[in-house]
Amino acid sequence: MSEGSTCSSGKFWHRAEPEHTYADCRRQPPQFSLAVNIRRDRFGDKQDEITVSRFPNAQWPNTAHDDWCGEYAVDRRLIEPVGGIF
Numbered sequence: 856m857s858e859g860s861t862c863s864s865g866k867f868w869h870r871a872e873p874e875h876t877y878a879d880c881r882r883q884p885p886q887f888s889l890a891v892n893i894r895r896d897r898f899g900d901k902q903d904e905i906t907v908s909r910f911p912n913a914q915w916p917n918t919a920h921d922d923w924c925g926e927y928a929v930d931r932r933l934i935e936p937v938g939g940i941f
Contacts (some may be wrong), residue, residue, distance in 0.1 A: 856889060860923060860927040861923060861924065862880065862918045862919065862920055862921070862922045862923075862924055863905050863919065863920035863921065863923050864928050864929065864933055865877065865924050865928060865929070865930055865932060866928045866930040866932075867881045867882040867917065867924070867926075867928065868880060868881070868920075868924075868930070869881050870920075871894065876919060876920045877917050877919055877920070878917070878918065879914075879915035879916070879917060879918075880915055880916045880917075880918045880924075881915050882924075882926055883915075883916075884913075885913035885915050886913055886916070886921055887913050887916075888913070888915070889912055891922065895905075905911070913927070920932055922924075
């Protein structure tokens with residue numbers, strides 16, 4: 856893994872707020888979220904409870920600024936043009 860192939864320098868990473876270290880990966884379309892909660896019975900008088908819920912909206916995967924990207928493409932906005940040519 857090269858140092859330059861992290862989310863923060865890739866063209867698919869969209870950060871809503873400049874100070875955030877997490878942002879959306881927009882390489883693929885948004886995906887529906889699925890949450891699984893497991894509540895273990897600690898005292899033995901109830902059965903374990905498992906709930907699965909699907910959020911009503913789709914969202915992009917949330918990644919950290921230093922996560923590695925398997926489909927990395929450089930964000931040309933971060934490159935200074937040399938002589939006005941990319």
